[in-house]
Amino acid sequence: MADLGTRLGEIVGAEHVSSGDAVAEDYTHDETLTAEPARPAHVVRPADAEQVAAILALAAETGTPVTARGSGTGLSGAAVPRADGVLVSFERMNRVLEIDTENHVAVVQPGVTLAELEERTKAEGLVYPVYPGELSSSLGGNVGTNAGGMRAVKYGVTRHHVLGLQAVLPTGEVIRTGGRYVKASTGYDLTQLIVGSEGTLALVTEAVLKLQPRMSHQATVLAPFPDLATVARAVPRVVGSGIGPLILEYIDALTMGAITHTAQLQLGVPDEIRDTAQAYLVVMLENNATERLDQDVEAVGTLLGELGSLDTYVLPGPAARKLIDAREKAFFTAKGAGADDIIDTVLPRAALPEFFSAVMEIAQGNQTLVVGCGHAGDGNVHLAVFQKDPEVRHKVLHELFATGMRLGGAISGEHGIGHEKKRHFLELEDPNKVALMRRIKQAFDPTGILNPGVLFD
Amino acid sequence: MADLGTRLGEIVGAEHVSSGDAVAEDYTHDETLTAEPARPAHVVRPADAEQVAAILALAAETGTPVTARGSGTGLSGAAVPRADGVLVSFERMNRVLEIDTENHVAVVQPGVTLAELEERTKAEGLVYPVYPGELSSSLGGNVGTNAGGMRAVKYGVTRHHVLGLQAVLPTGEVIRTGGRYVKASTGYDLTQLIVGSEGTLALVTEAVLKLQPRMSHQATVLAPFPDLATVARAVPRVVGSGIGPLILEYIDALTMGAITHTAQLQLGVPDEIRDTAQAYLVVMLENNATERLDQDVEAVGTLLGELGSLDTYVLPGPAARKLIDAREKAFFTAKGAGADDIIDTVLPRAALPEFFSAVMEIAQGNQTLVVGCGHAGDGNVHLAVFQKDPEVRHKVLHELFATGMRLGGAISGEHGIGHEKKRHFLELEDPNKVALMRRIKQAFDPTGILNPGVLFD
Ligand SMILES: Cc1cc2nc3c(=O)[nH]c(=O)nc-3n(C[C@H](O)[C@H](O)[C@H](O)COP(=O)(O)OP(=O)(O)OC[C@H]3O[C@@H](n4cnc5c(N)ncnc54)[C@H](O)[C@@H]3O)c2cc1C
Ligand SMILES: Cc1cc2nc3c(=O)[nH]c(=O)nc-3n(C[C@H](O)[C@H](O)[C@H](O)COP(=O)(O)OP(=O)(O)OC[C@H]3O[C@@H](n4cnc5c(N)ncnc54)[C@H](O)[C@@H]3O)c2cc1C
Numbered sequence: 001m002a003d004l005g006t007r008l009g010e011i012v013g014a015e016h017v018s019s020g021d022a023v024a025e026d027y028t029h030d031e032t033l034t035a036e037p038a039r040p041a042h043v044v045r046p047a048d049a050e051q052v053a054a055i056l057a058l059a060a061e062t063g064t065p066v067t068a069r070g071s072g073t074g075l076s077g078a079a080v081p082r083a084d085g086v087l088v089s090f091e092r093m094n095r096v097l098e099i100d101t102e103n104h105v106a107v108v109q110p111g112v113t114l115a116e117l118e119e120r121t122k123a124e125g126l127v128y129p130v131y132p133g134e135l136s137s138s139l140g141g142n143v144g145t146n147a148g149g150m151r152a153v154k155y156g157v158t159r160h161h162v163l164g165l166q167a168v169l170p171t172g173e174v175i176r177t178g179g180r181y182v183k184a185s186t187g188y189d190l191t192q193l194i195v196g197s198e199g200t201l202a203l204v205t206e207a208v209l210k211l212q213p214r215m216s217h218q219a220t221v222l223a224p225f226p227d228l229a230t231v232a233r234a235v236p237r238v239v240g241s242g243i244g245p246l247i248l249e250y251i252d253a254l255t256m257g258a259i260t261h262t263a264q265l266q267l268g269v270p271d272e273i274r275d276t277a278q279a280y281l282v283v284m285l286e287n288n289a290t291e292r293l294d295q296d297v298e299a300v301g302t303l304l305g306e307l308g309s310l311d312t313y314v315l316p317g318p319a320a321r322k323l324i325d326a327r328e329k330a331f332f333t334a335k336g337a338g339a340d341d342i343i344d345t346v347l348p349r350a351a352l353p354e355f356f357s358a359v360m361e362i363a364q365g366n367q368t369l370v371v372g373c374g375h376a377g378d379g380n381v382h383l384a385v386f387q388k389d390p391e392v393r394h395k396v397l398h399e400l401f402a403t404g405m406r407l408g409g410a411i412s413g414e415h416g417i418g419h420e421k422k423r424h425f426l427e428l429e430d431p432n433k434v435a436l437m438r439r440i441k442q443a444f445d446p447t448g449i450l451n452p453g454v455l456f457d
Numbered sequence: 458m459a460d461l462g463t464r465l466g467e468i469v470g471a472e473h474v475s476s477g478d479a480v481a482e483d484y485t486h487d488e489t490l491t492a493e494p495a496r497p498a499h500v501v502r503p504a505d506a507e508q509v510a511a512i513l514a515l516a517a518e519t520g521t522p523v524t525a526r527g528s529g530t531g532l533s534g535a536a537v538p539r540a541d542g543v544l545v546s547f548e549r550m551n552r553v554l555e556i557d558t559e560n561h562v563a564v565v566q567p568g569v570t571l572a573e574l575e576e577r578t579k580a581e582g583l584v585y586p587v588y589p590g591e592l593s594s595s596l597g598g599n600v601g602t603n604a605g606g607m608r609a610v611k612y613g614v615t616r617h618h619v620l621g622l623q624a625v626l627p628t629g630e631v632i633r634t635g636g637r638y639v640k641a642s643t644g645y646d647l648t649q650l651i652v653g654s655e656g657t658l659a660l661v662t663e664a665v666l667k668l669q670p671r672m673s674h675q676a677t678v679l680a681p682f683p684d685l686a687t688v689a690r691a692v693p694r695v696v697g698s699g700i701g702p703l704i705l706e707y708i709d710a711l712t713m714g715a716i717t718h719t720a721q722l723q724l725g726v727p728d729e730i731r732d733t734a735q736a737y738l739v740v741m742l743e744n745n746a747t748e749r750l751d752q753d754v755e756a757v758g759t760l761l762g763e764l765g766s767l768d769t770y771v772l773p774g775p776a777a778r779k780l781i782d783a784r785e786k787a788f789f790t791a792k793g794a795g796a797d798d799i800i801d802t803v804l805p806r807a808a809l810p811e812f813f814s815a816v817m818e819i820a821q822g823n824q825t826l827v828v829g830c831g832h833a834g835d836g837n838v839h840l841a842v843f844q845k846d847p848e849v850r851h852k853v854l855h856e857l858f859a860t861g862m863r864l865g866g867a868i869s870g871e872h873g874i875g876h877e878k879k880r881h882f883l884e885l886e887d888p889n890k891v892a893l894m895r896r897i898k899q900a901f902d903p904t905g906i907l908n909p910g911v912l913f914d
Contacts, residue, residue: 014588020555079829082748087579095720100805100807102693102697102806102807103693103805103806104693104696104697104807105805141827144643144647145642146640146642148640148642152639152640155642156640156883157639159640159646159649160613160617169889169893172888173892173895174582175889176887176888177889179805179866179867180805180807180865180867181803181804181805181806181835181836181837181865181866181867181870182609182613182614182835183601183603183605183609183613183614183616183835183837183871184603184803184867184869184870185603185605185653185655185869185871185872185873185874186867186868186869186873186874186882186886186896187874187882187886187890187891187894187912188650188653188658188897189603189616189649189650189652189653190890190893191575192616192646192649192650193645193646193649193650194896195646196642196645196646197641197645201645209775213697213698213699215699225813235561236560236561239561240558240559240561241670242670242672242745271899288699292749317503345637346638346640346641348557348559348560348562348638349559349560349637349638350557350559350560350637365837373718376491378638378639378640379638380638380640407636408636408637408638409636410635410636410638410641410643412641412642412643413638413640413641413642414642415642416642416643417642418643419675425643425644429643430632430633432630432632433634433644433647434644436594436626436632436647436900436901437644437645437647439900440645440650440897440900441645442900443893443896443897443899443900444893444896455644
């Protein structure tokens with residue numbers, strides 16, 4: 001019997017398999033700060049669903065672990081391969097198959113990046129509104145993690161835009177789920193089950209995505225606040241106003257200082273306000289009619305003033321774009337500053353004030369620096385944790401997650417569990433639910449070849 | 458060992474169990490036209506999740522089939538019990554536990570009706586926007602069928618508003634899924650898997666529902682069209698315009714005649730237009746600002762004219778409400794007129810013209826009358842089928858469903874599969890998907906006690 005690399009080459013062509021030392025460094029990790037890189041035995045780059053099916057059949061036959069990889073920008077370690085396994089990289093399956101302007105749908109292969117999809121939809125006056133900061137990420141990866149991002153407060157997350165999938169089961173069958181419609185009651189919703197499953201249930205080979213009409217005008221309001229608690233209390237009010245912001249981000253003063261410094265960005269906030277501001281809200285609005293947009297900007301400004309902002313600034317277009325861009329890169333700023341881990345707990349948004357005060361206590365109680373920003377409109381808090389000692393760090397994370405869950409939240413809003421948050425997940429989640437999830441995993445993947453070690457031990 | 462009825466009485470109190478002939482007729486059916494009624498051995502009315510868990514543990518122990526029932530308004534026969542089984546009626550679990558105005562969430566027991574929830578949210582300036590025509594239906598039933606309705610074109614369906622559940626597994630554990638947040642990437646999405654599972658995976662004992670700010674003003678535009686094809690072609694244009702209609706319904710001329718006649722409703726359409734109109738679009742818009750609403754009404758009127766409508770009428774409030782009400786009751790009008798079955802195929806909305814012409818051919822080819830209306834914005838077509846011969850009717854339905862699926866659709870958009878569409882589902886659906894769904898069913902319900910005969914044989 002030929003060795004595994006040879007047999008993979010028979011499926012995809014030898015030039016699309018790398019093995020051993022020929023595996024490039026980039027395939028050994030994602031962007032997670034804590035994950036140990038691992039060089040897979042083979043990297044294989046299939047061209048279509050049939051090849052993916054053949055790879056999975058071979059893996060099942062040989063009991064080989066298989067990890068899917070999109071762009072490797074994930075923050076949970078879920079695309080880090082196993083040293084004894086195969087990494088399936090979707091880089092060659094990178095075509096936008098269709099922009100269907102009648103049904104407002106894009107059909108894409110998993111390797112398509114958000115940047116590419118943005119360009120293709122823009123040309124048609126449509127938009128795929130899900131906007132996780134990293135536009136080099138792939139749609140397959142976005143489906144894998146149920147990616148969120150800044151616009152979720154208006155449009156929802158990946159889950160809400162995936163109408164259907166073509167997927168290969170670890171048992172080798174190619175199925176199609178859902179379709180170019182927004183609803184069905186025809187059996188179990190396999191689409192939604194696969195979204196967010198971090199490559200543990202099936203490999204996605206095509207996605208049908210819901211598009212929206214693209215709005216023509218945007219405006220951005222920046223509001224400094226005296227403290228985080230006031231910001232947190234303002235969030236439900238802004239959402240409840242009915243104005244429907246496109247973006248509603250909070251950024252604490254330390255993070256704002258760091259990201260504007262890194263981006264060399266002047267926002268026109270006078271020194272005396274910047275010196276008192278402990279946190280900021282960034283509210284972006286959109287509309288097709290400039291008149292309506294202006295009215296909404298006015299209304300948001302007034303509302304924020306009532307809710308305790310120190311002042312409000314309507315940012316000029318270029319400054320607004322730079323700020324959003326700098327916010328997207330907050331992760332790299334934190335990384336550059338030496339952050340040891342990043343978490344993205346999600347909470348009921350009204351629980352933010354209590355969460356923030358608990359965060360402060362946990363940080364102080366453990367001599368740890370915890371700073372952050374986040375998708376406040378969704379109650380999704382991104383915290384950078386500066387603590388070199390892994391045991392203390394684990395304790396801090398555990399306390400943060402436990403607090404979030406006690407307040408009705410979940411460990412991760414959008415980054416996922418992967419390897420890196422698994423210990424917390426298994427420690428804190430209801431064992432009955434974990435057991436049920438394991439049985440579901442078993443229903444898809446009886447031989448356990450897909451991303452072993454992710455989510456479960 | 459005491460008999461089952463006695464043991465159920467020990468769990469919920471004897472006064473909350475009915476057995477044998479004491480079971481009221483209403484429990485033997487739902488609203489499905491074709492389903493054979495069945496009198497269950499026992500009806501049990503639990504008061505809380507613990508009692509539900511005890512009932513399921515007893516059923517698992519004794520191998521007794523269990524069917525959940527909300528208000529029994531379903532249209533797939535999925536709440537019709539088994540003669541040898543227990544019907545769990547949620548009528549006593551009918552409390553709105555909380556309207557959380559900060560997080561825009563309602564927490565309800567499954568027996569709460571839409572009518573009750575509407576009243577409670579209205580008082581807070583919020584709305585649960587999912588609007589299946591039957592307001593006496595329960596939230597538990599809505600979750601069971603993934604109910605849709607007229608406002609799905611703007612707000613989505615039940616699935617998009619269920620943020621979390623408390624559910625009892627057939628293995629007896631009580632779990633909580635999701636929470637008061639719109640997104641998470643923390644393990645598999647059990648909430649979405651249970652939604653639409655027609656009582657086959659778990660019994661829902663609490664639901665966390667997303668609410669929206671309630672808009673203050675609505676306006677309704679009625680547009681007669683010369684034929685169904687023109688209506689069908691107009692639908693994607695209206696959706697694509699970015700105006701964001703709240704309701705976008707089509708009603709064919711026969712159905713319009715019947716429902717306005719039944720409701721004794723005058724719409725002010727002159728005779729000469731009514732005589733040529735073969736179909737109608739009903740477009741409802743909403744806004745908080747009357748000025749914006751007026752502009753949008755104007756824009757929609759112009760657009761519909763361009764798209765081929767014979768004229769457009771802005772309906773006065775009372776007439777609009779009556780028309781929507783009559784549309785909701787279209788099912789009963791069809792039933793009264795002797796319809797033999799109702800289906801609700803969903804399609805990519807751009808496939809509507811082709812589907813409508815196929816429907817006409819199938820109807821004529823089988824000497825069957827097929828008329829309808831539907832949630833055109835979602836591509837969800839409700840057809841009343843008049844054909845007494847069950848074999849011919851099965852053939853007609855089979856051809857309609859097969860055509861819908863060939864055009865990229867699914868058998869049911871919102872009513873579900875139940876018993877009544879099961880033969881079609883099993884004949885037409887990919888067997889690999891059905892097999893996977895069975896394995897998922899097995900993962901939840903290893904002893905097969907929950908709603909046996911629904912979805913699968
Ligand atoms: C600077 C920065 C900012 C970010 N901001 C955000 C943000 O705002 N919101 C957010 O949600 N995320 C954010 N992320 C995280 C990351 O971009 C997302 O998790 C993204 O979805 C990962 O996509 P990817 O293609 O890089 O996936 P990868 O990292 O390659 O993989 C992610 C997961 O998906 C699986 N997968 C990949 N392809 C497939 C497939 N075809 N079939 C099945 N499974 C597959 C992998 O196995 C893995 O489990 C950010 C990351 C960075 C570096
Ligand atoms: C006139 C009329 C108009 C209608 N219009 C629409 C429409 O526009 N859109 C639409 O979607 N539907 C419509 N329907 C169908 C119906 O109203 C919906 O299917 C509704 O969701 C059923 O709710 P119910 O409480 O009556 O559920 P039931 O009929 O009692 O049950 C429906 C399903 O849910 C399950 N179930 C009930 N409670 C629970 C629970 N607690 N846990 C788990 N499973 C449970 C049952 O087992 C069954 O499978 C209409 C019906 C009528 C009669």
